[in-house]
Amino acid sequence: MTISVNASLAERAGRVAAIAAAHADDVDAQARFPQEAADAMKLERLLSIQVASDLGGEDASLSQVAEICSLLGQSCSAAAMMFAMHHIKLSSLVTHGADSAWHRAFMRRICDEQLLLASATTEGGIGGNLRNSICAISVNGDRCTLEKDATVISYGAYADAILITSRANAEAASTDQVMTAFTRDQYSLERTQIWDTLGMRGTCSDGYLFKGEAPAEQILPKPFAEIAAQSMLATSHLLWSAVWYGIAVNAVVRAQNFVRAAARKSPGVTPPGALRLAEASNLLQLVKSNVIAGLREYETAKSDPDRLSSMSFAVAMNNVKVGSSETILTIINHAMLICGILGYKNGTPFSLGRHLRDAHSAQLMISNDRILGNTSNLLLAHRQDTSLTG
Structure with missing residues (x-):
């Protein structure tokens, strides 16, 4: 199955929403990732719509992304939240990575491969205060390494890449942070907490010990x-x-x-x-x-x-x-x-x-x-x- 090049965002989102709705109750009951909806998003190329057209995206505005979030929210909350969180991370790349050769190439790859992005901003010892970090990224030459006790990574086991926060270096203050993009082949996840919750069960937001190593150029250039x-x-x-x-x-x-x-x-x-x-x-x-x-x-x-x-x-x-x-x-x-x-x-x-x-x-x-x-x-x-x- 291929999508029509003339299909509007609304038409494509509507098809994804129909698939998400068909599986929503089972996703909740089984506390499982909404895989069918995720596959449909990739098929309809909705994961890259926010990226600039010269990089392979569609220059979609945040209002257009929000409209799709609303449509998906009417069908399956977990699928909608997954789509929203992906585009929240993508917005950081679009807004702050355009002047970096690596991040521009990464956005092209997101468009070509419809990569799913996850976020790791929470940490053991700080809870949900995302503007503080205990862990620090280590830069040695052109390489960087990071280990983080991430108490929540939404759909972390299913993501193709994770954007993760840390202190800028071992001597940095807890609020002196950077964000780094790690692709799936550059990190390991050891599950430390199980996502057994009242709701939003399908986001599969388990906690993990994250260990990653990558080229230092993958650190976003802005604080x-x-x-x-x-x-x-x-x-x-x-x-x-x-x-x-x-x-x-x-x-x-x-x-x-x-x-x-x-x-x-x-x-x-x-x-x-x-x-x-x-x-x-x-x-x-x-x-x-x-x-x-x-x-x-x-x-x-x-x-x-x-x-x-x-x-x-x-x-x-x-x-x-x-x-x-x-x-x-x-x-x-x-x-x-x-x-x-x-x-x-x-x-x-x-x-x-x-x-x-x-x-x-x-x-x-x-x-x-x-x-x-x-x-x-x-x-x-x-x-x-x-x-x-x-």
């Missing part, structure tokens, strides 16, 4: 502080939020179908869940508006490094993440109450258990408490934006 501020954190909050919006959309659609079925059974009588459905629809629109506003802010700021690193931009992106992650739980709970026992049970057209469990990860992926603490510090110096025009 990780710049990469995090100018690409990684913003794209994380935006693409994650797009996935969460997709999960909530599917929950509301199931609730709407339930209310419609009840209305057909009793013509002229408003079903008891109709009012709560209207409330869920209202909240869903708020999440959509929140994500769209964040994407517009990013697209406007992406060509201005100073704006990307500003306090106002950081506050805006933090607010997108916190607002989306908290609101979707209310939406899905509304849907559960509408569908009643058929939403609570597995195996019905209205089942919402997987949606609710997966959505609970949203507040924990970079803890909302950590983000709110950061925002509170920023607001001590930053003047709140009170306009409607940005």
Whole structure:
């Protein structure tokens, strides 16, 4: 099977979403990697759409990537999160690797081979504080080596390459970090923790002892502080939020179908869940508006490094993440109450258990408490934006 060169991103993403949806329940029940969806993404060449066209990509904007995250989120949360996290790492290469010959060649390879990228930013001893590292990369001549106790590497066993953070050298401060790209043939993974969780089971985010050796030119040329501020954190909050919006959309659609079925059974009588459905629809629109506003802010700021690193931009992106992650739980709970026992049970057209469990990860992926603490510090110096025009 080959894809049509004239097929739009929406058509290609739609085909992947259909495959992801067909296997979503089994992926969750078996806590297995969504291999069918991953294979479909590669077949449809969706893993390289963000790369520049002169390197073999399609110059897709972050808004276009987010739309696919949302579509996949309506089908399979694990597949959608895998796609989002891949493109979060790819955004760092696109934004900060264009001036490096090795990283440009690597992006060409991602396009040619549809390589899947994973992230290793968490570490034993620091938890989810990605702006600190204990491990340090060692550079000896033109080679570098790294050993890291990575407590979580999403789909690490299935990735073709891992982008991993560390201190810049053994004498560097914990916040003086770099990011390095290691391809699968350049590292070993020894599993140290098993991903047995409430939700997002198919992301297979086991913990590993990572040991890698590669040419030193594979270290990204920009400090990780710049990469995090100018690409990684913003794209994380935006693409994650797009996935969460997709999960909530599917929950509301199931609730709407339930209310419609009840209305057909009793013509002229408003079903008891109709009012709560209207409330869920209202909240869903708020999440959509929140994500769209964040994407517009990013697209406007992406060509201005100073704006990307500003306090106002950081506050805006933090607010997108916190607002989306908290609101979707209310939406899905509304849907559960509408569908009643058929939403609570597995195996019905209205089942919402997987949606609710997966959505609970949203507040924990970079803890909302950590983000709110950061925002509170920023607001001590930053003047709140009170306009409607940005």
